[in-house]
Amino acid sequence: MKAIAMTGAAMLAAFAAPAMAQESDGGFNGIYVGAAGGYDVQPNDGGAQVLFDRNLDGRFGDVVRTGSGANAFSPGFCGGQATSQLSPGAGGRCTKDKDDWAYYGRIGADAQRGRIVVGLVGEFGTSNITDGVTAFSGTPASYVFNRGIDWEGGIRARAGFTPNDTTLFYGTFGPGYARIDRAFGSTNTTNTFTGSGKRNQFGIQGGGGIEQRIGEHLSFGLEYMYHQYQDDDYVVRAAGPAGTPFTNANNGGSASGTDFIRSDDKFRWHSIRATVGFHF
Numbered sequence: 001m002k003a004i005a006m007t008g009a010a011m012l013a014a015f016a017a018p019a020m021a022q023e024s025d026g027g028f029n030g031i032y033v034g035a036a037g038g039y040d041v042q043p044n045d046g047g048a049q050v051l052f053d054r055n056l057d058g059r060f061g062d063v064v065r066t067g068s069g070a071n072a073f074s075p076g077f078c079g080g081q082a083t084s085q086l087s088p089g090a091g092g093r094c095t096k097d098k099d100d101w102a103y104y105g106r107i108g109a110d111a112q113r114g115r116i117v118v119g120l121v122g123e124f125g126t127s128n129i130t131d132g133v134t135a136f137s138g139t140p141a142s143y144v145f146n147r148g149i150d151w152e153g154g155i156r157a158r159a160g161f162t163p164n165d166t167t168l169f170y171g172t173f174g175p176g177y178a179r180i181d182r183a184f185g186s187t188n189t190t191n192t193f194t195g196s197g198k199r200n201q202f203g204i205q206g207g208g209g210i211e212q213r214i215g216e217h218l219s220f221g222l223e224y225m226y227h228q229y230q231d232d233d234y235v236v237r238a239a240g241p242a243g244t245p246f247t248n249a250n251n252g253g254s255a256s257g258t259d260f261i262r263s264d265d266k267f268r269w270h271s272i273r274a275t276v277g278f279h280f
Helices: 001-022
Strands: 030-041 050-053 076-080 100-113 116-128 129-139 141-161 167-186 192-194 198-213 218-230 236-240 258-262 266-279
Touching: 030 116, 030 218, 050 266, 100 141, 100 167, 116 167, 141 198, 141 258, 167 218, 198 266
Parallel strands: none
Antiparallel strands: 030 100, 030 266, 050 258, 076 129, 100 116, 116 141, 129 141, 141 167, 167 198, 192 236, 198 218, 218 266, 236 258
């Protein structure tokens, strides 16, 4: 992350140098600092499930069976977080994913040539969203995966058009880098569950917006951003006493346990936010 930040800073400085050398003409030239804040919304993942690897061969999609051969997870799944061990079909409830506020600081540089503006912007901040998925067994018991964002950074190019040197319509795209916090919990107290939670991950950011200059140094704007990160390596292993559906060796399973993984392997969300910038 430090190398990315240093590279981004060098790129911003190199890009801004020609713009700063020019005398200000009231357009979009030079370096700015600012902030962005708004609300993050996740797409519907009601079809998300938990997948199982019974024989620990690295391939998920096995059916976990009871000692009698029945599907241990016949109550099904929900794309959210269970509030009890009961499935919605048995009188339980599953909450929706948590959409929430996000806050970022930013530094950028623009250069205007005619009506065209090109630039770079670096950003760092956090989002309070939570994305969950739950599996329900017939025991009954619930098994819940959750993930959220500890922090997120990004370096994006942006390009746009200004009709009057004070209003800018732009698009922006570039790589993102985030610390994804993954967690697992279960109402099952018979088995043990282990897995490593947090991971730094590269992804993408992209969107667009409108920015309005107010006087010589200040600007305000509205912006839409899309964020996407691959999240397919958080594996939880269920182990414990022999004879449970996760540890019995029948049906081709492994006595060492059963691995769990969530089926929705992309963590993605949409941001609608306001921006403010101070231009030097």
